[in-house]
Each structure stands twice: as C-alpha cells, then as structure tokens.
Amino acid sequence: MNIFILLITIIITIIKCVSAQNYNEEECISVNKLLQKDQSYNCCQSVYISCSNDGHVTDIYFKGDSLNSIPPEIGNLTNLKTIYTRGDTLIGSLPSELGNLANLEYLHLAGKLNGNIPPELGNLSNLEELNLADNHLSGPIPLELGNLKQLKILDLSYNNISGIILPELENLSNLTYLNLTRNNLMGSIPPELGNLSNLEKLDLSNNNLTGPIPPELGKLTKLKTLILSNNNLSGSIPKEVKKLNIKLHTSNNPLLKTKSNHNNINIIIIIIIPIVVFILFIISAVVYVYLKNKKNSNNCESENSIQSYSTSSQQYKTNYNNEIESDIRIKAIYL
C-alpha cells in the first residue's frame, strides 16, 4: 500500500518535471536557426543550450558542424548571459542586434566572421569577456567599446582590424587582458593604456604600430606580459617600462633601440676599464719607484765599499812604505 503511494508520487513528480520543461517558443525559433534544427524543436533540451526555470534561453555553448550564420533574431533573447561558440563554422557578419542583449556577460564567437565590429556592442553594459579572435573581421575598433565598464577580457587577435588603437580603451578600467595581435593596426600606442591599472597581459604584436613605447605603460603595476614584437616602433624602451618585472618582447621592431645590452657594455667601458687602468697605473708606478729606490741604494753601497777598499789599500801602501822607510832607517842606523 505504502509502496503504491510512493510510486504514484514519483510518477507525478516526473510528469511535473517534464511539463515544467516548458520553453519559450519564440526564443527557440531564433536559437534553432543557429542550431540548424526544426522550428518547433524544444531548444532547452539541447546539450548546447541552458534555459531558466521559466523557459528563457540563458546560455548557448555551441560547436557547429556545418556553416551557419548568427541570426539577427538572437537579439530578442534578452535573458542570454553566455554565447560561446567553438570551431570555425560561423560565417557572415556580426548582427548589430547583439547589442540588445543587455544581460550578456560572455561573448565568444570564433569562425570565419567578416565585416565590421558593430558599435552597438558598446551597449552590452554587463559584458565581462569579448572574444572575437580568429575571424576575418575588418574595419576599426569602434570607440563605443570604451563603454564596456565591466569588461575584463578583450581579445580581437587574428583578424584584419585596421585603424588606430583608440585612447577610449582607457575607460575599460576592469580590463586584465588585452590581445590585439595579428591585425592591421597602425599609429602609435596611446599613453592612455597606462590607465588600465588592472591589466596583466597586453599583446599588440604583429601589427604596423609606429612611434615610441609610451613611458606611461610603466604605471601598469599588475602587468606580467607585454608583447610588442613585429611592429615598426621606434625610440628606446623607456626606463619606466624596464623597471617593471615583466615578460617583455620587442623583437622585430627595426627602428627600436634595445639599449639594455649596450648599456652594460657602456658601463664596462666608461667605469670599469678606467678603474682597472688606474689601478694598474698605480701598481706599476709603485713598483717602478720601489725598484728604482732599491737600485739606487745598492749603487751607493758598492761605491762606498770600493772607496773604503781603495782607502784601505792606500793606507796599506802608506803603511808598507812607512815600514820600508823605517827599515831603511834601521839599516842606516846599523851601518
């Protein structure tokens, strides 16, 4: 009897659960275009999709296996928090309707997307990660991206983005990671990037950047990696940047003076060599003077001894002569 009641409650719970899997048909129609499923498909059942209890699509983790584009209707899914796609099956351009997704926190789209980055993305005020790396995007970085105050990660690497690096990026005050490698960016590195006080990794390599490395980058105290190689930067590496204890890459900037090695050599030439020469000079001077003194005193001694020898020999001679004289005198007395 008890078991019968238990079975009934279990069955009722299962039925409730299944019926609770209601879904928002309109939202699923948009998502099904991306998933390339039937219009009537309950997208909340897909392993790629998460829905809220009330049937709104909240997360899309998607890896396509045939070419498809992002439907503009995706901009109606205002509960979306995540769009994460892998692989390289996305084609077409970024719909400006993406800018309507006011709750979006992660936007990661990889594939063969082309066209410009829509300025409307600057409306995504809750966005924490914008990763459009590895596409065929072109045109400039829209200055509206400077409005993304919550952004921590901005990765636009491996595209064909042109124009300059905008000073407006300084307003991304929560940014920890900025990667713009392998684009077609030109102009100089804006000193304003030195205001991104949370930045840990900055990669601007493989562009066509000119001008000096701004000393303001030395303000980035949290920086761990700075990659500027394969550009056309000039001047020298500012001492403010050298002072940072970071991984720094600046190779293949033909006009950039990487003076750090020369400096060491200069220090050797300017300070150490004269000191060594001076010390050698002092030592040799002391030795010379010492030897010279020693030689002088030796000469004096021998001259004296010769003198004394000769005086004594003279004395001897005089003595001898005296003896002879006295001898003669004695003989004379006897005679």
Ligand SMILES: *[C@@H]1O[C@H](CO)[C@@H](O)[C@H](O)[C@H]1NC(C)=O
């Ligand atoms: C959904 O998006 C499309 C294109 O962006 C638009 O024309 C349509 O009115 C939207 N539907 C609703 C219900 O908001």
Ligand SMILES: *[C@@H]1O[C@H](CO)[C@@H](O)[C@H](O)[C@H]1NC(C)=O
């Ligand atoms: C979104 O951004 C565009 C262009 O940046 C702007 O014209 C528009 O007013 C914004 N829409 C909203 C709802 O903030």
Ligand SMILES: *[C@@H]1O[C@H](CO)[C@@H](O)[C@H](O)[C@H]1NC(C)=O
């Ligand atoms: C940076 O992020 C924190 C939360 O991680 C947030 O409270 C803060 O408002 C953000 N800063 C800005 C300037 O928006």
Ligand SMILES: *[C@@H]1O[C@H](CO)[C@@H](O)[C@H](O)[C@H]1NC(C)=O
């Ligand atoms: C990149 O963009 C430039 C114009 O800015 C264009 O001339 C060039 O063909 C593009 N390259 C690729 C690989 O799309």
Ligand SMILES: *[C@@H]1O[C@H](CO)[C@@H](O)[C@H](O)[C@H]1NC(C)=O
């Ligand atoms: C950054 O934001 C502030 C305030 O929102 C604004 O006054 C300033 O002009 C912005 N910086 C740039 C370079 O746009």
Ligand SMILES: *[C@@H]1O[C@H](CO)[C@@H](O)[C@H](O)[C@H]1NC(C)=O
């Ligand atoms: C940002 O950087 C510029 C140039 O380095 C500087 O003049 C400005 O005061 C900085 N702004 C803020 C808010 O730190």
Ligand SMILES: *[C@@H]1O[C@H](CO)[C@@H](O)[C@H](O)[C@H]1NC(C)=O
């Ligand atoms: C920047 O992105 C490229 C390719 O996406 C990657 O190889 C490189 O390591 C990144 N740079 C940093 C500093 O993480």
Ligand SMILES: *[C@@H]1O[C@H](CO)[C@@H](O)[C@H](O)[C@H]1NC(C)=O
């Ligand atoms: C780099 O920029 C300079 C001028 O700023 C231009 O003359 C040169 O053609 C550019 N190089 C490439 C590879 O785009």
Ligand SMILES: *[C@@H]1O[C@H](CO)[C@@H](O)[C@H](O)[C@H]1NC(C)=O
């Ligand atoms: C580097 O810059 C100089 C001067 O602006 C320019 O003449 C030269 O073509 C540039 N080199 C490359 C590879 O872009």
